[in-house]
Amino acid sequence: MRIKWPRLGDVLIAGSVLLIAALSAISGASSPEAVQRGWDALGYTLMVAQVLPLLWRQQAPRVVAWTTSGVWIVIQGLSYPDSLAVIAPFIAIYGLAAYTPRRTAYKHAAVMGGILLAWTAVGVFAADLADITALVTVAFGVILPFALGFIEHARAENLAELERTHARQEEAKAAAAREAVNSERARIARELHDVVAHEMTVMTLQAEGARRLAANTDPRLTEALSTIAASGRSGLAEMQRMIAVLRETEEADSQGLTPAPSIRDIPSLVRQVREAGMPVRLSMTGDAPMPAGVELNAFRIVQEGLTNALKYAGPGASATVEVQRLPDEVRITVRDDGRGAAAESGSTGGHGVVGMRERVEALGGTLDAGPAKGGGYVVKAVLPTARRSGESKPKRTIGILTGGNG
Numbered sequence: 001m002r003i004k005w006p007r008l009g010d011v012l013i014a015g016s017v018l019l020i021a022a023l024s025a026i027s028g029a030s031s032p033e034a035v036q037r038g039w040d041a042l043g044y045t046l047m048v049a050q051v052l053p054l055l056w057r058q059q060a061p062r063v064v065a066w067t068t069s070g071v072w073i074v075i076q077g078l079s080y081p082d083s084l085a086v087i088a089p090f091i092a093i094y095g096l097a098a099y100t101p102r103r104t105a106y107k108h109a110a111v112m113g114g115i116l117l118a119w120t121a122v123g124v125f126a127a128d129l130a131d132i133t134a135l136v137t138v139a140f141g142v143i144l145p146f147a148l149g150f151i152e153h154a155r156a157e158n159l160a161e162l163e164r165t166h167a168r169q170e171e172a173k174a175a176a177a178r179e180a181v182n183s184e185r186a187r188i189a190r191e192l193h194d195v196v197a198h199e200m201t202v203m204t205l206q207a208e209g210a211r212r213l214a215a216n217t218d219p220r221l222t223e224a225l226s227t228i229a230a231s232g233r234s235g236l237a238e239m240q241r242m243i244a245v246l247r248e249t250e251e252a253d254s255q256g257l258t259p260a261p262s263i264r265d266i267p268s269l270v271r272q273v274r275e276a277g278m279p280v281r282l283s284m285t286g287d288a289p290m291p292a293g294v295e296l297n298a299f300r301i302v303q304e305g306l307t308n309a310l311k312y313a314g315p316g317a318s319a320t321v322e323v324q325r326l327p328d329e330v331r332i333t334v335r336d337d338g339r340g341a342a343a344e345s346g347s348t349g350g351h352g353v354v355g356m357r358e359r360v361e362a363l364g365g366t367l368d369a370g371p372a373k374g375g376g377y378v379v380k381a382v383l384p385t386a387r388r389s390g391e392s393k394p395k396r397t398i399g400i401l402t403g404g405n406g
Helices: 006-027 042-055 060-076 084-099 101-125 132-212 217-247 265-276 290-312 341-346 352-362
Strands: 280-285 319-324 329-336 367-372 377-384
Touching: 006 042, 006 084, 042 060, 042 084, 060 084, 060 101, 060 132, 084 101, 084 132, 132 217, 132 265, 132 290, 132 352, 265 280, 265 290, 265 319, 290 319, 290 341, 290 352, 290 377, 352 377
Parallel strands: 280 319
Antiparallel strands: 319 329, 329 377, 367 377
């Protein structure tokens, strides 16, 4: 076993016990009532040998306990008078119970206590060097520090288990958050595919139609349109191959090819929540146009906000949904009047706010979510439209397939 430098606390304990023991020995030697063997060089050496092992009571509790008890037996056998160094074995017994496994502590303490009691009994009944009360003193001197050490051992075990449990919970929470972010990103990628694929399909078909119309007019225009159509088909095929990997991760997305929801589906969503038992007031204002991706994410944010309200607001709560379609942005507010603060506490295991924040940040918007003034929970999101994010307005497309403006 590798012996390390003593800890500061153990140095202070051993030094204090040795100092007090030496002072008590000197005081006892000068007393006219001292009838036992006086403290000489051997006695002080044994005193140091009894106290000094306390420096390593935490590192080697069994060795320290047996060493201090053995030296105490020698001191008593040589008839040296009592000193405060006698507490060294009892401090060591405390360390035995506090820093060793329970079975080991029981075994060593039982044997050690039996030896100390037997040696004390010899002094009481055979040598008549002590009163019979010494047996009681030794018995309690072993039992009391051992019990205190056991309490400290149990406290340390409970604290260590709490720390391990907290570490596991933090690790699980971090892993769940990472999984939620990855899942949300995958879902955003799939929905982005649905939106972009539609636009690319329209672009490709429009290019094909324009190529057929221009087939007999300008060869260079025909070639350019053919290149556009081919690039559109190639990009669409590549996107579909990439998104197929994401679709395999969730069965729900492979169940069907339903159209992506939009802001027009919010009233239907509100009706579903009302049917689930929560009163919801809906307010939708404005009719400014917006990209399909913004519509999709606006629907998802309202859906996530109402889902959190259903989960965490509690019985008797109601919700309010406000959607404002402004020329350059969409403002969404989902508020409930229940105990919605629990949705942010982390104890529920929900990751709706994480997902919504991913969606909003992907569009360059802002999201505020938290307890509302006066109670409840509120989610506020601002999604910029194409014009605000620096994109140009959609241009008029060739009206070959649609019969008008695209």
